[in-house]
Amino acid sequence: MNSLELKYGCNPNQKPAKVFMQKGELPFSVLNGHPGYINLLDAFNSWQLVRELKAATGLPAAASFKHVSPAGAAIGLPLSDLLKKMYFVEGLDITPLAAAYIRARGADRMSSYGDFAALSDECDAATASYLAREVSDGIIAPAYSKEALAILKKKRKGNYLILQIDSSYIAPEFETKEVFGVTFEQKRNNLQIDSTLLKNIPTDNKFLPQDAQRDLIIALITLKYTQSNSVCYTENGQAIGIGAGQQSRVHCTRLAGNKADTWHLRQHPKVLNLPFKKDIRRPDRDNAIDVYISDEYMDLLGNDNWQYSFTKKPTILTKDEKTEWLHHISGVSLGSDAFFPFGDNIERAHKSGVNYIAQSGGSIRDDNVIATCNKYNITMAMTGIRLFHH
Structure with missing residues (x-):
C-alpha cells in the first residue's frame, strides 16, 4: 500500500487528507484505529527519536509526544522505590521497556494527557498494561507481542490507534514539504549524536562523568525532534523538563526549568x-x-x-519549603538546540540544579556565557551543531 486516507488534516474542516509515497510502499501499517494527520506527524517524529536513543544508549527507549514535540523521553533504566511511588506504579510488573515509557510519561504528566506513545522495541504486555490505564491517542512500535496487542485493542472502546513501523525502513536523503503552494526541499537531518560532540569544553570545569554524557546525549537527541526554539533538562536517563517552540531562548530555558522544578517537587x-x-x-x-x-x-x-x-x-507546601527543597538539587544536565545568546540562560539553569550543559556555541557573547558557567562551576560542552526542527 502506498497511500492512506486520513480522518482529516490538522483540523476537522481540512478534508480530504491522506499520506502517500512517491515511490514504494508506506513504511508502516495500521493494526487498529483510524489515524489523523497530527497522529502521524507525532508517530514518525517520535519513532525517529526513540530509534536514535536506543542506538545511542543500547537500552530500550520511549517517548510521549503531543503536537509534534515530546512531552517526555527516556531510556529503560530501573525505577527506584521513590520514582515508583512518584509515578504511581508500585506493585506493577515493570520491564525495561515499560520503565522507559513510565519515565517518559512521568516527565510532564499534564502535557502527556492524550499523548502519542513511541517505543523502540517490541511492545510487551507490561508496557501495554501500563499504557491501557492512561489517556493516550495512539502508539507506534516495531512490533507487538500477542498479549500486548490484545490489551491495546481494547483501549478507547476498541478505537485506540496502533501503528507498526518497519524498523528497516530508511528515509530518502532529501525531504520535501509544501507551504502555501510552495515546495521546500532540504537534506534530511541525519546527524549522528554521540559523545564525540561533547569533547570541546571551554569552561574551567571540564569534569563530565559518563552519566552526564549519557543524559546530555538524551537531551540533544530529544531536541532534534522538538519544535524550535527548544531546551531540555535531563536526569538519570530521562527528560525532566522540555521547553519547546518559544521565540526566545531564555523563555525556553525558563519553561523547561519550571517543568524540571515541578518534577523535583513531586518527590517532596x-x-x-x-x-x-x-x-x-x-x-x-x-x-x-x-x-x-x-x-x-x-x-x-x-x-x-x-x-x-x-x-x-x-x-x-510553603514557598520557603519549595526553595529549600530545590536548593539541594544537583547533577542535572541541560541541552539546547542552538547557542545561548546571554548568560541569563545559565543563571536560570543553575536555579534548577544544572551542573552539565551542551549547546552549539557560536554566539558573539560566548565569553559571557562561559564566564557565567565558571561562576557556578558548571561544565559546558560546545557541540558545534545546531538542531533546529520545524
Missing part, C-alpha cells in the same frame, strides 16, 4: 503523601498535584476546592 514528602480520594481520576490527580505545587494552591484552600481531590485539607 508532602506531595508523595497527599491524601487523595480513592476514586479520583488520574488526570484530576495530576492536575491537583500541579496546583498544589504551584502558588495557586492558596486560592484552592480559600474556596474549599480541595474537597474535590482530597479526603482532608493538605498542609501547605
Whole structure:
C-alpha cells in the first residue's frame, strides 16, 4: 500500500487528507484505529527519536509526544522505590521497556494527557498494561507481542490507534514539504549524536562523568525532534523538563526549568503523601498535584476546592519549603538546540540544579556565557551543531 486516507488534516474542516509515497510502499501499517494527520506527524517524529536513543544508549527507549514535540523521553533504566511511588506504579510488573515509557510519561504528566506513545522495541504486555490505564491517542512500535496487542485493542472502546513501523525502513536523503503552494526541499537531518560532540569544553570545569554524557546525549537527541526554539533538562536517563517552540531562548530555558522544578517537587514528602480520594481520576490527580505545587494552591484552600481531590485539607507546601527543597538539587544536565545568546540562560539553569550543559556555541557573547558557567562551576560542552526542527 502506498497511500492512506486520513480522518482529516490538522483540523476537522481540512478534508480530504491522506499520506502517500512517491515511490514504494508506506513504511508502516495500521493494526487498529483510524489515524489523523497530527497522529502521524507525532508517530514518525517520535519513532525517529526513540530509534536514535536506543542506538545511542543500547537500552530500550520511549517517548510521549503531543503536537509534534515530546512531552517526555527516556531510556529503560530501573525505577527506584521513590520514582515508583512518584509515578504511581508500585506493585506493577515493570520491564525495561515499560520503565522507559513510565519515565517518559512521568516527565510532564499534564502535557502527556492524550499523548502519542513511541517505543523502540517490541511492545510487551507490561508496557501495554501500563499504557491501557492512561489517556493516550495512539502508539507506534516495531512490533507487538500477542498479549500486548490484545490489551491495546481494547483501549478507547476498541478505537485506540496502533501503528507498526518497519524498523528497516530508511528515509530518502532529501525531504520535501509544501507551504502555501510552495515546495521546500532540504537534506534530511541525519546527524549522528554521540559523545564525540561533547569533547570541546571551554569552561574551567571540564569534569563530565559518563552519566552526564549519557543524559546530555538524551537531551540533544530529544531536541532534534522538538519544535524550535527548544531546551531540555535531563536526569538519570530521562527528560525532566522540555521547553519547546518559544521565540526566545531564555523563555525556553525558563519553561523547561519550571517543568524540571515541578518534577523535583513531586518527590517532596508532602506531595508523595497527599491524601487523595480513592476514586479520583488520574488526570484530576495530576492536575491537583500541579496546583498544589504551584502558588495557586492558596486560592484552592480559600474556596474549599480541595474537597474535590482530597479526603482532608493538605498542609501547605510553603514557598520557603519549595526553595529549600530545590536548593539541594544537583547533577542535572541541560541541552539546547542552538547557542545561548546571554548568560541569563545559565543563571536560570543553575536555579534548577544544572551542573552539565551542551549547546552549539557560536554566539558573539560566548565569553559571557562561559564566564557565567565558571561562576557556578558548571561544565559546558560546545557541540558545534545546531538542531533546529520545524
